[in-house]
Amino acid sequence: MSVRLFTTLALGLLILTVPARAFDTTGNAVADGMLAALSNWRDEVVSVGDIDVGDDRVLVRDVEVRARDVDDRYTVDSIEIVNGRMDGDVLVADSVRWGPYEQTTIDAEGGTMTYGFGQVTDTNVRYSPESLAAGGPIGPYFHARAESVAEDVFATFLGIGIVMPRTHTRATPQGDGAMRLEVDLPDVVIKPMVPIDPQTVQTLADASLIPLTGDMRLIASYDEAAKILSLDELRADFTNLGTLTLTFQASGVDDASWLEFVRQVDQDQPLTGEAGRIAIAGFSMQYEDAGGGQTLVAFLAHCLGLRQDVFADVMAAATPGFLGAVEDTDAVEQAADAVRTFLLDPQSIRIEARPDTPVAMVDLEQSAGGSAVSRLNITITAQ
Numbered sequence: 285m286s287v288r289l290f291t292t293l294a295l296g297l298l299i300l301t302v303p304a305r306a307f308d309t310t311g312n313a314v315a316d317g318m319l320a321a322l323s324n325w326r327d328e329v330v331s332v333g334d335i336d337v338g339d340d341r342v343l344v345r346d347v348e349v350r351a352r353d354v355d356d357r358y359t360v361d362s363i364e365i366v367n368g369r370m371d372g373d374v375l376v377a378d379s380v381r382w383g384p385y386e387q388t389t390i391d392a393e394g395g396t397m398t399y400g401f402g403q404v405t406d407t408n409v410r411y412s413p414e415s416l417a418a419g420g421p422i423g424p425y426f427h428a429r430a431e432s433v434a435e436d437v438f439a440t441f442l443g444i445g446i447v448m449p450r451t452h453t454r455a456t457p458q459g460d461g462a463m464r465l466e467v468d469l470p471d472v473v474i475k476p477m478v479p480i481d482p483q484t485v486q487t488l489a490d491a492s493l494i495p496l497t498g499d500m501r502l503i504a505s506y507d508e509a510a511k512i513l514s515l516d517e518l519r520a521d522f523t524n525l526g527t528l529t530l531t532f533q534a535s536g537v538d539d540a541s542w543l544e545f546v547r548q549v550d551q552d553q554p555l556t557g558e559a560g561r562i563a564i565a566g567f568s569m570q571y572e573d574a575g576g577g578q579t580l581v582a583f584l585a586h587c588l589g590l591r592q593d594v595f596a597d598v599m600a601a602a603t604p605g606f607l608g609a610v611e612d613t614d615a616v617e618q619a620a621d622a623v624r625t626f627l628l629d630p631q632s633i634r635i636e637a638r639p640d641t642p643v644a645m646v647d648l649e650q651s652a653g654g655s656a657v658s659r660l661n662i663t664i665t666a667q
Contacts, residue, residue, distance in 0.1 A: 317375030321411035358387035402436030426463035443478035469500040498522035525576030536561035563642035577630035596627035622666035
């Protein structure tokens with residue numbers, strides 16, 4: 285499941301079986317185009333308040349959206365479209381400003397996630413049907429706007445709260461239909477939203493790790509012709525903790541395969557059919573410590589009643605069991621040594637997958653742990 289969720293960082297899918305307009309038309313083509321962009325296989329627009337039409341703008345108020353299969357609704361207070369017009373079924377506009385918005389979702393296992401924002405402003409807009417709602421089409425999502433600024437963004441999940449005062453997204457064409465997205469997320473604040481025992485709170489506070497603050501940057505790209513979706517870099521620099529960097533690349537990603545993949549992940553089903561064409565071409569994760577890692581490792585060892593060197597030996601000895609039945613014993617020993625090295629003196633650790641050829645995710649789900657590690661050619665190194 286973790287590999288699947290890592291892939292879904294990319295956002296969006298193309299729905300081929302739900303009509304573009306699952307709502308009653310408003311009588312205004314521009315407003316209808318906006319509502320079509322919000323609708324998808326998972327959600328549907330069910331009601332709209334009043335519509336104010338001016339010389340160069342359309343203002344839609346109180347847009348209510350309902351999930352199709354659970355009792356879940358949310359409302360967007362207002363959506364302002366400036367110099368909008370329809371190009372076929374695509375809404376073209378100088379800008380679209382919308383919000384505030386808040387939604388709580390419930391996953392298949394009963395977990396909840398609340399997220400929303402105060403306001404989003406998109407410029408040089410091209411919204412095609414279903415391209416904005418969670419689960420919208422992947423290609424049109426990358427082409428939906430040239431620039432986007434979101435204010436007062438927040439999310440709460442797994443007992444963690446995240447606040448981002450402002451995010452900035454830029455979309456750049458790369459030729460032959462390929463697109464690149466760059467997202468800057470400065471001044472991120474992360475804090476626990478559930479009770480924590482006093483000793484843990486004191487340890488984290490003494491290390492200035494509550495709340496956790498820092499800057500994040502994401503670069504993603506999609507090559508429609510080559511069917512390659514890439515997380516070129518997700519970099520998070522956290523004050524007093526360290527820097528985490530992620531990369532990921534998947535092949536076989538087109539509208540049909542992405543549709544099935546997101547549907548099956550959303551419903552916690554085994555990957556089958558078109559989703560089986562999506563394959564992992566590579567990924568990496570690297571952490572570089574700035575002091576916080578040392579604090580956390582020492583604290584974990586203390587909680588277990590172990591010296592830090594003993595804790596490092598115990599975790600290194602357990603590493604082969606985590607990896608499963610890997611045939612390459614040298615790789616297993618390298619991984620165990622990396623775990624021991626990092627836990628003894630946390631500086632940096634890197635996990636990387638470099639398969640000789642892309643490995644289908646459906647094959648990974650059907651493989652035993654060790655077989656999956658071997659096929660992905662996973663290595664773990666530390667300094």
